[in-house]
Amino acid sequence: MNAPAIDRRAFLAGSLQTRFSQSQLASRLRREVQGDVYFDEASRGRYSTDASIYQIMPIGVVVPKTPLDLRIAL
Numbered sequence: 001m002n003a004p005a006i007d008r009r010a011f012l013a014g015s016l017q018t019r020f021s022q023s024q025l026a027s028r029l030r031r032e033v034q035g036d037v038y039f040d041e042a043s044r045g046r047y048s049t050d051a052s053i054y055q056i057m058p059i060g061v062v063v064p065k066t067p068l069d070l071r072i073a074l
Contacts, residue, residue: 026060032072035065 026039038044038061049055062073 022059029060029062029073033062033064033069035069036063037061038063 022039026037029037038047039059043061044058047061048057062069064070064073
């Protein structure tokens with residue numbers, strides 16, 4: 001028996017939205033990381049794809065400067 005497919009993007013976006021609004025998440029990340037934090041539409045679009053055919057719009061983008069930035073973002 002096959003389990004029903006789960007839309008991971010919708011699941012993750014829904015679970016994140018229950019804990020933070022997008023603006024609250026952006027504010028918290030900007031406050032806590034040394035790296036760059038982007039939540040604008042253009043930056044999110046730029047990071048939504050690679051050299052493949054796949055494209056998923058991220059909620060936001062963190063460009064870490066330190067290993068601690070990476071841990072905070074995750």
